[in-house]
Amino acid sequence: MKIGIVSKLFILTTLLCMLILTTIFIGQTIFFKQYYANQKVNDIETSIQSFKKEYIKAGGDVQKIQKLEQDFYQENTTWITTLDSVGNIKYANDFSVKVQLDPSRNKDFSNRVINIPLYSFIGLEDLQRVRFELEQGNRIMIDGVKKDDKVVPAILTVENRNVALDNGQLSEKLYGKKDAPEPIPKGSSQIFLKGVIKKLQLPVGTFGSNIYTNRVFIDRVKQFQVNLLLNKNQTSDAETLDYEENNINYKIFIRPIKDTTGKTIYIFAMTSLQPVDEAVQMLEGYYPYLVIFVLLLIVLASFYYSKKIAKPLLQINDTTNKMANLDFSETIPITSKDEIGTLSHNINTLSTTLHSYINQLQQDIEKEKQLENTRKEFISSVSHELKTPLSIMKSCISILEDGVASNKKDYYFKAMANEVDKMDMLIVDMLELAKFESGTYKMKMDVFYIDQVIEYICEQLDLDIANKQLHVHKQLSKIMVVANQHRIEQVITNFITNAIRYTPENKSIIISAIEEPERVKVSVENKGAHIAQEHLEKIWDRFYRGDTSRRRSNGGTGLGLAISKNVLELHESQYGVSNTEDGVQFFFYLNKKG
Secondary structure, rough: OOOOHHHHHHHHEEEEEEHHHHHHHHHHHHHHHHHHHHHHHHHHHHHHHHHHHHHHHHOHHHHHHHHHHHHHHHOOOOEEEEEEOOOOEEOOHHHHHEEEOOOOOHHHOOOEEEEEEEEOOOOOHHHOOOOOOHHHOOOEEEEEEEOOEEEEEEEEEEOOOOEEEEEEHHHHHHHEEEEEEOEEEEEEEEEEEEEEEEEOOOOOOOOHHHHHHHHHHHHHHHHHHHHHHHHOOOOOEEEEEEEEEEEEEEEEEEEEEOOOOOOEEOOOOOOOHHHHHHHHHHHHHHHHHEEEHHHHHHHHHHHHHHHHHHHHHHHHHHHHHHHHOOOOOOOOOOOOOOOHHHHHHHHHHHHHHHHHHHHHHHHHHHHHHHHHHHHHHHHHHHHHHHHHHHHHHHHHHHHHOOOOOOEEEEHHHHHHHHHHHHHHHHHHHHHHHHHOOOOOOOOOOOOOOOOOHHHHHHOOOOHHHHHHOOOOEEEEEEEEEEEEEHHHHHHHHHHHHHHHHHHOOOOOEEEEEEOOOOOEEEEEEEEEOOOOOOHHHHHHOOOOOOOOOOOOHHHOOOOHHHHHHHHHOOOOOOOEEOOOOOEEEEEEEEOOOO
């Protein structure tokens, strides 16, 4: 079964659009989540580098550093802070308890005042429960890890209050509540201290309190601190870690840097990948509706696209089918400037050209037929024209051979000479006519006065005019024309000779050269018999003798008017013949010299 171009384009376009839709769906379902995560990680990496530079420039200015952390969170939706060499959040004194230590055997901490960060033990939401236990003057016992000149508490116990605060992740590693205790690495040691609470400091504002309430972030900081204290971190290298809690994926960024004192501190950042999970879930729920809508849109768009593309092609097909049947009446409307518009234009041009060539070919064929008919007529006419003088000459020769009428020998020789002259004239006219009709003859133009030419011709024909006692009337203007003088003389001579030949004795011939704005009308009118209307157009043909009054006996070869016609057409001159009130007028026009 033949499938039309509209159906093919519709099927192809629909399949292509569905393939694109499927590709987008698979890409978003499988690769979008990973792409989003990678893009977010790259953006945060870049932002951390900028944060690192600005942090170093801040030079320990707490307000500037907190402002940097706030701006980082707002721009990247990512928590960020800085940790000291033992993993405590720097500048966390706003959520801490200040303790005056008792005298101790450990000289590094004897009578020393230290700040113990409380975020490792309780959250802000639990502070109301124990804040009265941490009032100034209460005694406190500290059980933890000493590293360098810093102490990291694992358990805080308020004496006489039966209150103990536990840094769960560190205490589990030290005391093995669930598993065997972790060995304390070289350079660190377990320490037990006592002291008096000097001051409880609580956060003011929003950013710090938000960090302290974000238990996931705080727990990751605490886990990092435990690993750092137990030498489980590769602290010299940057780390990007994956973490999952409650089916939510997180990315953790740890970047060690040197502070102004040369100590190693850490930039610690954590971002949630939950938005991309939610976006993917939303897309999965939205896709059925989207797919239905897009499929409907694809079908409609494909149908419209197919019709729009196929319409000019169908028009081209119809037009070319008509061209194949030689019907060039229809053209293709050009509605665009693209390749189809160009193709339509080229086919229209081809149609016009073919139509022109076929018409020209038909004209040439018709002309060839006419030429063939003319050739046959010409041969017949020439044969007829030559037959008569040859017959006369043959008769004269027979008479002379038989010796009959020997006293009229000169008469017969003169008759034969006349017939030879007529045949010579006929051959000359035939050769001249063939030269004009060959299409290769180039007419050379002259500038001359037409009245002088007419006067000269009349003088040459004065004897013939006198023999018939004709009256010649001239209406001539002294006008300079552009033409081939010799050939125009030939035309005028032919017209006047015909007028003399067919004008009855004692009648008039009127010769005129009348000036018009841009040309001159030359006419020769003779009084006498009219030419029948049906013969007026044919009178310019070779050997045409439709009028019985214009027989061969009147003289001429029958080619004069045919030669005149060709001369005037080579001049691109208007010419003609018409019957007047009491005669016949031949006329033609010549261009005046500008």
